[in-house]
Amino acid sequence: MMTKSKRLSWGFFVFFIPVFLWLMLLIVLPHIELLRMSFARPAYLKQPGFTLSNYIEFFKEPIYWNTFFRTAMYSITVTMIVLIIGLPVAFYITKVASFKTRGFLTILILIPFWVSELIRVYGWTIILRESGIINHFMTKYGIWKQPIEMLYNDAAMIMGLVYTSILFMVVPIIGVMDSLDNSLIEAAYDLGAKKNVIWRQIIIPHCMPGIISGCIIVFMMVLGSYLTPNLMGGKNSMWFTEQIYNQFILYRNWNMGSAFGFLLLFMSSIIIWVALKLSGQSLKEVVK
Amino acid sequence: MIRSLPNSKFYTITFNTFIVLYFVFLFAPLLITCILAFNDSMIPTLPWKGFTLDWFFGTGKKTGFFHDPLNLRAFGVSFRLAIAVSLMSTAMGTCAAFLFEQENFPLKNLMYLLMIAPIVIPGVILGISILSFTTSVADFFKNNFGIRLDFIRPSFWLVAFGQFSFISTYVAMVVSARLKKFDRTLEDAAYNLGANRFQVIWYITLKYLRPSIIGGLALSFLLSFENFNTTLFLVGAEFPLPIALFNRVRDGSTPVINAISFLLIFATSVCAMVNLILSRKKKED
Numbered sequence: 001m002m003t004k005s006k007r008l009s010w011g012f013f014v015f016f017i018p019v020f021l022w023l024m025l026l027i028v029l030p031h032i033e034l035l036r037m038s039f040a041r042p043a044y045l046k047q048p049g050f051t052l053s054n055y056i057e058f059f060k061e062p063i064y065w066n067t068f069f070r071t072a073m074y075s076i077t078v079t080m081i082v083l084i085i086g087l088p089v090a091f092y093i094t095k096v097a098s099f100k101t102r103g104f105l106t107i108l109i110l111i112p113f114w115v116s117e118l119i120r121v122y123g124w125t126i127i128l129r130e131s132g133i134i135n136h137f138m139t140k141y142g143i144w145k146q147p148i149e150m151l152y153n154d155a156a157m158i159m160g161l162v163y164t165s166i167l168f169m170v171v172p173i174i175g176v177m178d179s180l181d182n183s184l185i186e187a188a189y190d191l192g193a194k195k196n197v198i199w200r201q202i203i204i205p206h207c208m209p210g211i212i213s214g215c216i217i218v219f220m221m222v223l224g225s226y227l228t229p230n231l232m233g234g235k236n237s238m239w240f241t242e243q244i245y246n247q248f249i250l251y252r253n254w255n256m257g258s259a260f261g262f263l264l265l266f267m268s269s270i271i272i273w274v275a276l277k278l279s280g281q282s283l284k285e286v287v288k
Numbered sequence: 289m290i291r292s293l294p295n296s297k298f299y300t301i302t303f304n305t306f307i308v309l310y311f312v313f314l315f316a317p318l319l320i321t322c323i324l325a326f327n328d329s330m331i332p333t334l335p336w337k338g339f340t341l342d343w344f345f346g347t348g349k350k351t352g353f354f355h356d357p358l359n360l361r362a363f364g365v366s367f368r369l370a371i372a373v374s375l376m377s378t379a380m381g382t383c384a385a386f387l388f389e390q391e392n393f394p395l396k397n398l399m400y401l402l403m404i405a406p407i408v409i410p411g412v413i414l415g416i417s418i419l420s421f422t423t424s425v426a427d428f429f430k431n432n433f434g435i436r437l438d439f440i441r442p443s444f445w446l447v448a449f450g451q452f453s454f455i456s457t458y459v460a461m462v463v464s465a466r467l468k469k470f471d472r473t474l475e476d477a478a479y480n481l482g483a484n485r486f487q488v489i490w491y492i493t494l495k496y497l498r499p500s501i502i503g504g505l506a507l508s509f510l511l512s513f514e515n516f517n518t519t520l521f522l523v524g525a526e527f528p529l530p531i532a533l534f535n536r537v538r539d540g541s542t543p544v545i546n547a548i549s550f551l552l553i554f555a556t557s558v559c560a561m562v563n564l565i566l567s568r569k570k571k572e573d
Contacts, residue, residue, distance in 0.1 A: 224410025
C-alpha cells in the first residue's frame with residue numbers, strides 16, 4: 001500500500017503542475033486581470049485607483065445597453081428556434097430513419113460543421129445578397145421585377161445564427177433520444193395517446209437533459225458569436241461582441257472593453273445558472 | 289410515429305419533406321460556394337459563364353489561390369498554428385484526463401469546474417482576457433526589468449496560447465471519455481510484474497488511449513484551423529486564414545474565396561468519410 005501511494009504522488013505532480021499552470025496562466029489570472037481593468041481608468045489618464053465609471057458609462061449610454069439586451073433577447077430567440085427545428089430532426093434520425101441510413105445521416109449533419117463558420121456564412125451571403133443566387137433566379141423568371149437585398153437585416157442574421165448553431169442542439173438530443181425505449185412510445189400509442197401527448201409526456205421529459213445541454217451550448221455560442229452578426233446583420237443590428245471589439249481595437253479603450261466583457265460574462269452566467277436551477281442539472285453533466 | 293408504428297400518409301409526407309428541407313438548408317450554402325468556385329466570372333454569383341480552374345491555378349487578372357501569395361501565406365500560418373496548437377493541447381488534454389480520472393486531491397471539483405469553464409466562456413471574452421493579462425505582464429517586465437517578452441504580445445505564439453487555452457479542454461473531454469472505460473486491474477497487473485508508474489502509463493494506458501489521442505489531435509487541428517473569435521484579438525502581423533478571409537469577404541470578394549472554401553470543404557468531407565468507413569470497419573471486427 002505504501003509503495004502504491006508513493007507512485008501516485010509521483011504521477012500526481014507530473015499531471016498536476018502542467019494543468020495547474022494552464023488553468024492559472026490562461027484562464028484564472030486573465031479573468032482576474034480583466035475584472036481589475038474594468039474597474040480602472042484608462043492608463044493615459046494617469047489616475048490609478050478604483051472606479052465604477054466604465055460600468056456607469058454603460059448604463060448612461062442607451063446604445064450600449066440596448067445592444068446588450070438585444071443580443072440577449074436574440075440569443076434566446078435563436079435558441080428557441082433551434083430547439084424547435086432540432087427536436088424533429090433528432091427524432092427522425094434516431095427513431096424514424098432505418099438503421100442503415102442512420103449512420104449516413106449522422107455523418108451528413110456533421111459535415112457542414114467541420115467547415116469553418118466563415119465559409120458557411122460566406123455561402124449564405126452569396127445566396128442572399130442583392131447580386132446573389134436567389135435574386136438571380138427570381139429576376140430571371142420574372143417573379144421579382146428587380147433584385148431585393150435580403151442580406152444585412154435581422155431575419156437574415158437570425159437565420160445565419162440558427163444555421164451555425166443547430167448541430168449543437170441536434171447532437172446532444174440524439175444522444176439522449178437514443179436511450180429512449182421504443183416500447184414506451186408503442187405502449188402509449190396502444191393505449192390511445194395522441195402524438196402531441198406522446199411528445200409532451202414521454203419524449204420531451206426523457207430528452208430533457210439533452211435539451212438543456214443543447215440549449216446552453218447553443219445560447220453561449222450565439223451570444224458569443226461575432227462573424228455571423230457582423231457579416232449578415234445590418235448596420236443597426238450590432239451584436240454585443242462587436243461593441244467589445246470596437247472598444248478594444250477601434251477606440252483602444254481596454255478598460256471599457258473589459259467592463260463590457262464582464263457584463264457579457266455575468267449575464268451569460270446568470271442565464272445559464274437559472275436554466276440549470278430550473279432543470280435541476282449540474283454544469284458537469286451538461287458539458288458531457 | 290416511430291418505425292414500428294403505422295402513420296397517416298399525410299404525416300409521413302410532411303415529416304419527410306421537413307427533413308429533406310432541413311438537409312437542403314444545411315448543404316445549400318456549401319454546394320453553391322463550391323460550384324461557383326468553377327464559374328468563369330469576376331464575382332461569385334450566377335449566371336454561369338463557363339467552367340474554369342482559374343480561381344485555383346490562374347495568374348494575371350484572375351489570380352488563383354495557388355498563385356496568390358497573401359492567401360498562401362495565411363494558409364501557411366494557419367497550418368503551422370494548427371500543428372503547434374494540436375500538439376500542445378493534446379499533450380495538455382491527456383495530462384488533464386489522467387489528473388481528473390486517476391488522481392484524487394483536495395479541491396479537485398473546483399479545478400474540474402475551472403477546466404470545463406472554457407466551453408461556456410465566449411471565445412471573444414477569452415481573447416480579451418488573455419490579451420489584457422499578457423499585455424500587463426509584458427509591460428510589467430519591460431518597465432521593471434527591461435526584459436522584452438514579445439512572444440506574449442499579439443503574435444503567432446499569443447494566438448497559439450489563446451487557442452490552446454480552450455482547445456485543451458475539448459481534448460481532455462475526448463481522452464477522459466475513453467480513460468473512464470479503462471480497466472485499472474491491467475495497471476495493477478503491471479505493477480505486480482514490477483513496472484513503475486511511468487512504464488505503466490507508457491506501455492499500457494497510453495496504448496489503450498491511442499484512438500482517443502488521435503481523435504483529440506484531429507479535433508484540435510480542426511478547431512485551431514477554423515478558430516476566429518479568440519484569434520481575432522490576439523493576431524499580430526501574421527494573419528491566419530479565417531482572419532485573412534474575413535477581411536476579404538468584408539471588402540468585397542472574388543471567387544478565389546470560393547476556391548479556398550472548396551478545398552477546405554473537400555478536405556473535411558474526405559476526412560469525415562474516412563472516419564465513417566473506419567468506424568464501420570471497427571464495428572464489423
